[in-house]
Amino acid sequence: xxxxxxxxxxxxxxxxxxxxxxxxxxxxxxxxxxxxxxxxxxxxxxxxxxxxxxxxxxxxxxxxxxxxxxxxxxxxxxxxxxxxxxxxxxxxxxxxxxxxxxxxxxxxxxxxxxxxxxxxxxxxxxxxxxxxxxxxxxxxxxxxxxxxxxxxxxxxxxxxxxxxxxxxxxxxxxxxxxxxxxxxxxxxxxxxxxxxxxxxxxxxxxxxxxxxxxxxxxxxxxxxxxxxxxxxxxxxxxxxxxxxxxxxxxxxxxxxxxxxxxxxxxxxxxxxxxxxxxxxxxxxxxxxxxxxxxxxxxxxxxxxxxxxxxxxxxxxxxxxxxxxxxxxxxxxxxxxxxxxxxxxxxxxxxxxxxxxxxxxxxxxxxxxxxxxxxxxxxxxxxxxxxxxxxxxxxxxxxxxxxxxxxxxxxxxxxxxxxxxxxxxxxxxxxxxxxxxxxxxxxxxxxxxxxxxxxxxxxxxxxxxxxxxxxxxxxxxxxxxxxxxxxxxxxxxxxxxxxxxxxxxxxxxxxxxxxxxxxxxxxxxxxxxxxxxxxxxxxxxxxxxxxxxxxxxxxxxxxxxxxxxxxxxxxxxxxxxxxxxxxxxxxxxxxxxxxxxxxxxxxxxxxxxxxxxxxxxxxxxxx
Numbered sequence: 001x002x003x004x005x006x007x008x009x010x011x012x013x014x015x016x017x018x019x020x021x022x023x024x025x026x027x028x029x030x031x032x033x034x035x036x037x038x039x040x041x042x043x044x045x046x047x048x049x050x051x052x053x054x055x056x057x058x059x060x061x062x063x064x065x066x067x068x069x070x071x072x073x074x075x076x077x078x079x080x081x082x083x084x085x086x087x088x089x090x091x092x093x094x095x096x097x098x099x100x101x102x103x104x105x106x107x108x109x110x111x112x113x114x115x116x117x118x119x120x121x122x123x124x125x126x127x128x129x130x131x132x133x134x135x136x137x138x139x140x141x142x143x144x145x146x147x148x149x150x151x152x153x154x155x156x157x158x159x160x161x162x163x164x165x166x167x168x169x170x171x172x173x174x175x176x177x178x179x180x181x182x183x184x185x186x187x188x189x190x191x192x193x194x195x196x197x198x199x200x201x202x203x204x205x206x207x208x209x210x211x212x213x214x215x216x217x218x219x220x221x222x223x224x225x226x227x228x229x230x231x232x233x234x235x236x237x238x239x240x241x242x243x244x245x246x247x248x249x250x251x252x253x254x255x256x257x258x259x260x261x262x263x264x265x266x267x268x269x270x271x272x273x274x275x276x277x278x279x280x281x282x283x284x285x286x287x288x289x290x291x292x293x294x295x296x297x298x299x300x301x302x303x304x305x306x307x308x309x310x311x312x313x314x315x316x317x318x319x320x321x322x323x324x325x326x327x328x329x330x331x332x333x334x335x336x337x338x339x340x341x342x343x344x345x346x347x348x349x350x351x352x353x354x355x356x357x358x359x360x361x362x363x364x365x366x367x368x369x370x371x372x373x374x375x376x377x378x379x380x381x382x383x384x385x386x387x388x389x390x391x392x393x394x395x396x397x398x399x400x401x402x403x404x405x406x407x408x409x410x411x412x413x414x415x416x417x418x419x420x421x422x423x424x425x426x427x428x429x430x431x432x433x434x435x436x437x438x439x440x441x442x443x444x445x446x447x448x449x450x451x452x453x454x455x456x457x458x459x460x461x462x463x464x465x466x467x468x469x470x471x472x473x474x475x476x477x478x479x480x481x482x483x484x485x486x487x488x489x490x491x492x493x494x495x496x497x498x499x500x501x502x503x504x505x506x507x508x509x510x511x512x513x514x515x516x517x518x519x520x521x522x523x524x525x526x527x528x529x530x531x532x533x534x535x536x537x538x539x540x541x542x543x544x545x546x547x548x549x550x551x552x553x554x555x556x557x558x559x560x561x562x563x564x565x566x567x568x569x570x571x572x573x574x575x576x577x578x579x580x581x582x583x584x585x586x587x588x589x590x591x592x593x594x595x596x597x598x599x600x601x602x603x604x605x606x607x608x609x610x611x612x613x614x615x616x617x618x619x620x621x622x
Contacts, residue, residue, distance in 0.1 A: 056535035057466040057504045059616045060402035060437040063318035067260040067289040073123035075099040096122035102150030104130035111165040128189035140605020141228045149191040156195040157243035163197035169205035180208040184223045191230040198241040207255040208310045222257040231266040251277040260289035267296040270340040275299040283309035286318035294325045299341045301326045305350030309396040319354040328363040343369030349381040353402045364413040365451040373414015373452030399433040407611040410445040414452025420462035436465035445474045449483030457490025464502030473592040474512040488512035503534035511591035515550045
């Protein structure tokens with residue numbers, strides 16, 4: 001037992017066949033943690049023991065379901081399409097069991113509408129004719145696979161169609177509710193692209209946006225899989241647009257219940273002095289799966305919440321984000337006159353039961369976004385219709401709860417995570433929710449003032465409920481002229497120096513540089529202990545390179561703190577994934593242990609095993 005989590009007592013109902021568990025991302029493509037194997041009649045139970053046995057916090061609940069992405073659907077009818085008109089006709093008359101085959105190397109230009117298919121079972125597969133030449137499921141495709149793909153592209157400037165509209169989507173402009181619920185489509189080996197136009201708001205749009213406020217869960221788009229595809233705009237710096245200065249090549253709106261994007265590369269989606277996302281999720285039911293993709297660009301790489309939700313009161317649940325490479329192109333940091341806005345790589349304004357594990361996050365700075373170079377932002381935001389005139393008015397009360405951030409590598413960013421437990425901008429007329437239960441564990445973070453000159457702290461906190469930060473290696477560097485060293489944590493009270501940061505807190509077994517910082521002091525006793533209500537556990541942290549007043553604070557702190565004279569004296573491996581066996585701190589459970597983490601494979605999109613889930617949230621079955 002660790003942290004009050006019971007890890008015994010597994011009882012299985014005998015399945016019809018022995019379940020095979022494969023911890024790689026190959027083969028069936030089903031996310032393979034045992035707790036997702038519901039087809040074998042296994043049921044996740046909560047086994048958190050009482051606080052008298054346990055940790056200072058309640059740990060987050062994991063996603064209770066995910067998307068079955070096993071390839072490939074049964075085909076009843078094959079429809080070959082050779083022109084844009086053929087493609088639209090096939091989409092308009094699709095039946096479940098259809099396989100719509102596009103010619104590899106051909107461009108299908110237009111604003112294609114995906115219709116609700118007829119029939120009672122099966123899927124509609126939309127694929128390239130060269131599907132056999134693609135990498136096998138479990139391996140990511142990239143621009144080098146374009147020749148094997150068919151291209152679905154929104155119109156070029158001046159061509160028939162509407163260049164600012166998406167290349168593909170459900171009938172999002174319809175006033176008929178039944179048109180919203182497009183379902184059971186799988187796209188394989190398709191290149192989705194914006195045409196040559198300076199303004200294109202979305203390359204893909206699956207959403208009930210036009211009827212927000214009238215939609216219910218049953219009328220949302222659902223069961224759509226983007227499998228081994230490219231989704232992209234034009235290079236904002238190198239492209240010469242015939243219709244003016246680069247303005248906007250926008251996002252993939254993927255508001256799909258039981259929806260997945262897997263083994264794909266999404267890139268060159270941007271706004272010039274404007275905000276956009278690579279993947280955006282407005283709301284609606286889960287589960288959602290983002291797995292083994294490269295997600296490059298956007299003001300945010302992935303964002304859920306913060307805009308018109310499909311119906312009131314919805315918090316998207318059961319989001320799984322694993323084995324992805326999130327990044328921003330380095331040239332975007334200094335480009336002129338085109339300035340692609342950058343805020344972060346991953347953001348939740350709304351979400352519950354979210355797993356963010358086994359990813360690489362690289363390249364985040366503050367350019368027009370005001371978020372100070374954080375890699376990840378987890379801040380609830382309430383959305384209430386004001387200017388859209390929706391009838392009925394839509395209200396979404398933001399909540400960001402039950403969040404696991406584990407087994408990730410974060411590099412070349414200004415700071416790590418900005419999080420707070422409540423919406424500090426919540427209207428007084430709305431009863432906003434307290435977000436709770438976040439576990440940040442076994443992550444490597446290497447930041448630098450090159451990406452944000454004046455950071456406050458690698459993890460920025462405020463108004464938290466049940467926050468646990470354990471076994472991380474957090475290395476905040478200052479190599480920029482005029483840069484300011486950041487603490488590993490920054491506590492933000494916003495009210496007074498006597499106000500708490502929140503309730504129920506753990507900060508244990510972390511490696512860090514520069515200590516911790518609050519809005520009123522650098523004293524760890526104040527920041528880590530005295531400024532919390534409820535339960536508190538702080539122990540066995542390893543800090544390096546402290547001196548002066550900050551060093552004196554820590555020397556007086558106690559709590560089994562260990563000290564290293566410098567970062568070099570920690571004895572980290574060359575990739576910083578683990579402590580070396582020669583380190584005097586090795587074997588004490590301190591810092592991240594990412595020997596399980598294949599950083600090169602995650603960046604390349606080749607199969608590699610997932611790291612084990614942390615014991616604090618390990619599933620227990622009966």
